[in-house]
Amino acid sequence: MTERSGLLGRMESLDWEKLRGMMNEQGYAVIPNLLDKEQCEQIISTYEQDELFRTTINMARYRFGVGEYKYYQSPLPSLLDQLRAGLYPELARLANVWHQHLGLEANYPDSLPKFLEQCHARGQQRPTPLILRYEAGGYNCLHQDLYGEVYFPFQVVMVLTEQGVDYTGGEFLLVEQRPRAQSRGHAIVIEQGSALIFPTQYRPILGSRGYYRATMRHGVSTINAGVRYSLGIIFHDAT
Secondary structure (H helix, E strand, O other): OOHHHHHHHHHHOOOHHHHHHHHHHHOOEEEOOOOOHHHHHHHHHHHHOHHHEEEEEEHHHHOOEEOEEEEEOOOOOHHHHHHHHHHHHHHHHHHHHHHHHOOOOOOOOOOHHHHHHHHHHOOOOEOOOEEEEEEOOOEEEEEOOOOOOOOOOEEEEEEOOOEOOOEEEOOEEEEEEOOOOOOEEEEEOOOOOOEEEEEOOEEEEEEOOEEEEEEEEEEEOOEEEEEEEEEEEEOOOEO
């Protein structure tokens, strides 16, 4: 089985009904073992290939946290391109349902190229998938990844190293702010090669008077030891 058919096969065989249920119930969903260890190492190896990236961000300089991340430039490495295009269609279906619940226009097309056309028409032409590297003491402050007028309601993060072996600490943090209530937080351990789907900005929650909007932010807790690499799959392009 080729690498391409293997990854595509894994994405096509996902239980999207279960994943949608998890998203609706708790606001996030985990896809176990989407990438194998070799594929994780392949992505980590791109980190030192400067020609693959358009921008490098020192997080401390901008008070985003402590660590470094790099945005890939076009064309994306094949593995990233497959992940981005392969995960998008089912997430677009759920995005339209969520927007209907929130009283927003549901207009996400059924394929990534069609959606990127919408981004490019609004001047958002720079790719946003990124690789992040944290050493001991590193962390990522709570934030949202919005890069222009057009954005996709979901994004995906994949951890490329193994907690407890390559690093300790470094849980993924997801915080939900409900109207007129205190915030609720999740500290999520993402296994090597697994993918976490989570909201970019909002999620609908069913209450006694219908759906209401909860604001979502995400980050990474402090790495206690070792080095943590992760891959961020953001579907909208940036200005």
